[in-house]
Amino acid sequence: xxxxxxxxxxxxxxxxxxxxxxxxxxxxxxxxxxxxxxxxxxxxxxxxxxxxxxxxxxxxxxxxxxxxxxxxxxxxxxxxxxxxxxxxxxxxxxxxxxxxxxxxxxxxxxxxxxxxxxxxxxxxxxxxxxxxxxxxxxxxxxxxxx
Numbered sequence: 190x191x192x193x194x195x196x197x198x199x200x201x202x203x204x205x206x207x208x209x210x211x212x213x214x215x216x217x218x219x220x221x222x223x224x225x226x227x228x229x230x231x232x233x234x235x236x237x238x239x240x241x242x243x244x245x246x247x248x249x250x251x252x253x254x255x256x257x258x259x260x261x262x263x264x265x266x267x268x269x270x271x272x273x274x275x276x277x278x279x280x281x282x283x284x285x286x287x288x289x290x291x292x293x294x295x296x297x298x299x300x301x302x303x304x305x306x307x308x309x310x311x312x313x314x315x316x317x318x319x320x321x322x323x324x325x326x327x328x329x330x331x332x333x334x335x
Contacts, residue, residue, distance in 0.1 A: 232273035
């Protein structure tokens with residue numbers, strides 16, 4: 190039985206930030222043209238995959254029912270990251286941002302103004318990883334609404 194306390198919204202924002210940071214670091218090391226799924230393409234270092242995996246599984250063990258939709262999305266992103274598929278690793282993390290905003294809007298969790306700002310920044314960072322996307326696939330409410 191897991192004795193770790195369930196994560197608070199700040200810890201969830203931190204976890205998402207760690208994943209985005211890892212993905213951004215890998216994406217910055219490869220040319221944008223190579224970010225698509227290419228056979229035998231560029232893959233992250235084993236240490237980077239292990240670190241990403243540790244973040245995902247540490248969160249999954251502690252997620253609880255409040256954050257139940259997030260671990261499968263984190264795992265989906267991990268699998269894409271591990272295969273070097275940057276484009277495929279971004280959408281699950283964007284969906285996590287959407288899920289967290291929805292939880293906040295439903296008053297299930299409450300983000301501080303600083304955490305809200307971090308969530309907006311994470312969304313922008315994820316969109317920058319996929320430079321060909323001219324229109325956001327995630328329709329976030331205006332910043333004042335969360």
